[in-house]
Amino acid sequence: MNKIDIRTVNVVQYIKPLREGGSLPAIVKADDEFLYVLKFRGAGQGKKALISELIGGEFARAIGLKVPELVFMNLDDTFSKTEPDEEIQDLLKFSVGLNLGLHFLSSAISYDPLISTVDSMTASKVVLLDSIISNIDRTAKNTNLLNWNKELWVIDNGASFYFHHNWENWKNHLSRTFPLIKDHVLLERAHSLAEAAEEIKVRLDQDKLAEVIALIPEEWLTSESDTMTPNEMRSAYMEYMNAKLSMINSLVKEAEDAR
Structure with a gap:
């Protein structure tokens, strides 16, 4: 990669x-x-x-x-x-x-579940990733997806990782699944969840996780209200991702049951 x-x-x-x-x-x-x-x-x-x-x-x-x-x-x-x-x-x-x-994707249009098309594998990857990163904001009301050049583009992941708004209790989130996946705009089209899970496990290996988390600017990890250091926070994001990837089969089952 x-x-x-x-x-x-x-x-x-x-x-x-x-x-x-x-x-x-x-x-x-x-x-x-x-x-x-x-x-x-x-x-x-x-x-x-x-x-x-x-x-x-x-x-x-x-x-x-x-x-x-x-x-x-x-x-x-x-x-x-x-x-x-x-x-x-x-x-x-x-x-x-x-x-x-x-x-900025000029002339892109918002994904509309009533008329837009998306293949099963893409839908499944988006659903599973949002389960992993606990993204609460990809619903029919607010899809945060675009259609551009006849392809689906993922935008707006800002409502993810909500455990980091309260570092005192962040470890409580490590073992949780993501029941809110029932409201996901792409859930009904996600028929390849097991196959998507296998690909996600391969692509999000330890090196890739560490590389992405290392991108976070130091100044974004500091505030007067936080008790953890930037390095401790990076370790927490890493531990969180590893915990979610280790339970990806449970997330698959949760999504399939919800659908």
Whole structure:
């Protein structure tokens, strides 16, 4: 597998907010001339959502799913000074520094379970990955999937790994399955769960897990309220992923029973 190389770019133009997203992401232009959907460190779930977005997205890519390129995005303090909207102004002010961007897929449309098509293996991989990373936000109401160039693309993994919002009790999550999979938008099309599980186990080996988790910027792992060090947190993400992969057969059965 190719080594992951996350580029760092600078935001040069704030174009428009995406109001359908609860955390007010925005379309921005970077100094590489490309457009990105910028996820802000100053939004509701803060840096934790960026960590989920980053490692959830790269785990999805590692198992063969289509994911827009993820980049680190530097935001300076000039944008908040020229923004008339107070809510966006505050968001920009609290997000100065390193944020996360997803390459903007022009003319992509949201996945619609009533009319969009997806093959069984792809659906099964998405369902199982979301079980593993405890992604609570891939429902018919909010699919967080795009159709682009007749292919399914996975976006928005920010609501995953919710154990990291309370580090004091994170180990309680190690043995849990994911009953919320019953609401997954792709569940009824996921007829290849056992085959997907075998492929996921091969692709998410120890080296790949460690490589993805090492991508998390140090500054995203530090806050005044956390009692764990960045290295302890990295170890926790690793232990969590290993625990979930070791119980993947239970997650398969849970999903099959729910379907």
